[in-house]
């Protein structure tokens with residue numbers, strides 16, 4: 001058993017987020033992860049988050065999206081994506097040195113918060129924050145357009161989906177998953193997660209699930225997270241825009257395009273959840289289980305804390321590329337708009 005009485009001291013800070021992956025995608029990733037977290041990992045995470053409910057990860061899965069919209073959290077906006085400066089649909093690839101901007105990216109953030117989540121020198125608030133960021137970013141990194149610089153991750157590709165004008169990025173984040181599931185509540189997410197878990201356990205994902213986490217190691221977080229980003233980025237060429245962006249702007253994406261991509265959306269959500277469960281187990285097993293939290297905190301009170309932005313894991317700074325300038329012009333946000341500009 002995890003030392004619940006000790007970690008309970010560390011708690012508080014869970015936010016019941018509910019609005020617009022989107023909310024559905026992130027909560028589903030979280031529920032899938034909860035299924036694969038060991039009981040010790042679960043007790044640790046529940047203690048850190050101050051939430052012993054059966055939705056302890058799902059409840060905070062979209063916290064990072066709310067935080068980045070606040071004045072205090074604006075700095076974290078670039079951490080939701082990596083702008084791969086490749087050339088879809090003819091060439092897709094991610095290069096950490098080339099693509100991670102000087103303010104950080106999803107890969108540097110995953111490296112940084114993995115280290116911080118297991119660092120007993122940090123305050124309870126900072127450990128909870130690290131865990132909340134990880135739960136979110138391991139979801140974001142599986143969304144192919146969060147690993148693509150082209151048209152600012154598809155935010156500037158205007159399309160029509162099921163009669164509504166929006167952009168390709170928002171369709172992938174939110175509207176296509178919601179078209180599939182029919183809602184974005186936690187119970188929608190739980191039931192989608194149950195479907196995906198049964199595909200992993202005994203269905204169409206059974207033979208491949210092991211490959212989703214093959215080689216994942218918290219002793220080389222940059223390499224591991226770059227592999228996740230590369231895996232998702234490859235779909236930009238093969239599934240997201242196999243015939244280029246212009247081909248997506250000539251008619252309604254529903255139902256033909258939707259039918260051609262929805263299987264990939266489901267796959268990526270399942271993958272994100274399976275990886276997250278395993279990742280939290282790795283953090284727990286190598287960093288948390290090994291020490292007595294209280295004595296560790298005492299011994300290390302005066303040592304230097306890892307720095308919040310994770311600058312130590314960023315590539316060397318270099319002049320801004322055109323893609324980085326385009327992103328900067330958008331205020332480094334991940335998405336042009338959270339909601340459709342017109343109502344139902």
Ligand SMILES: [Zn+2]
Pocket residue numbers: 064065080136140334
């Ligand atoms: Zn995000």
Ligand SMILES: [Zn+2]
Pocket residue numbers: 021146169173334335
């Ligand atoms: Zn997005």
